[in-house]
Amino acid sequence: xxxxxxKSIVASVAGSSASGIVDFLHKKKNVNEFLIAKKLxxxxxxxxxxxxxxxxxxxxxxxRKKDNRKGGWYTYFWTLNSGKSLLKFREHLAKxxxxxxxxxxxxxxxxxxxxPNCDLEFTEENALIHDYTCxxxxxxxxxxxxxxxxxxxxxxxxxxxxxxxxxDKEVQVIATEETKARNRRARAEVRKKxxxxxALRGKKKVKKVSxxxxxxxxxxxx
Ligand SMILES: [Zn+2]
Numbered sequence: 708x709x710x711x712x713x714k715s716i717v718a719s720v721a722g723s724s725a726s727g728i729v730d731f732l733h734k735k736k737n738v739n740e741f742l743i744a745k746k747l748x749x750x751x752x753x754x755x756x757x758x759x760x761x762x763x764x765x766x767x768x769x770x771r772k773k774d775n776r777k778g779g780w781y782t783y784f785w786t787l788n789s790g791k792s793l794l795k796f797r798e799h800l801a802k803x804x805x806x807x808x809x810x811x812x813x814x815x816x817x818x819x820x821x822x823p824n825c826d827l828e829f830t831e832e833n834a835l836i837h838d839y840t841c842x843x844x845x846x847x848x849x850x851x852x853x854x855x856x857x858x859x860x861x862x863x864x865x866x867x868x869x870x871x872x873x874x875d876k877e878v879q880v881i882a883t884e885e886t887k888a889r890n891r892r893a894r895a896e897v898r899k900k901x902x903x904x905x906a907l908r909g910k911k912k913v914k915k916v917s918x919x920x921x922x923x924x925x926x927x928x929x
Pocket of ligand 1: 824
């Protein structure tokens with residue numbers, strides 16, 4: 708898989724600061740988490756937080772080993788999964804894009820109010836119930852200008868969609884490779900069967916020939 712796509716994926720799951728983990732884990736297996744923390748210049752807890760988030764999405768997997776030098780604590784060894792984990796990630800991405808789309812519709816369809824004092828947000832219905840005053844501090848509620856937020860959500864949706872496109876391309880590539888590999892295996896299987904059949908036939912021939920030879924010898928003697 709392309710390393711840049713992996714980075715975008717990791718960034719979208721665990722934040723842009725986490726994407727450096729890809730450089731370090733790419734094409735390696737079972738990397739010690741303390742080594743990862745050291746390379747990323749993060750604490751072990753920060754590192755684990757990132758890795759757990761990625762593991763939830765199936766993007767990394769781990770094995771753990773009890774470390775007797777560290778008082779019997781477990782040390783985790785991490786491997787970046789590409790390939791099949793992509794499908795799970797695609798699902799997550801599509802769902803998130805759908806949620807954003809819903810948010811956008813809501814934001815566009817209704818009015819919102821806020822308290823300038825407490826930074827609380829109210830739907831129009833709630834604002835009406837409270838007579839357009841904040842139930843916490845009594846300030847008059849203000850109508851919220853949704854334009855900025857709508858733009859923010861739209862940008863977020865675009866980001867999701869372009870990542871989704873990238874992921875779909877990669878899924879396609881992987882599927883094609885898998886089909887090719889399957890076909891290769893099937894052809895190899897057929898060749899193997901043909902060969903063993905030929906070998907069997909060859910043996911039978913040898914038997915017949917040697918029988919003939921024996922007969923000839925017998926005939927000569929007579
Ligand atoms: Zn208030």
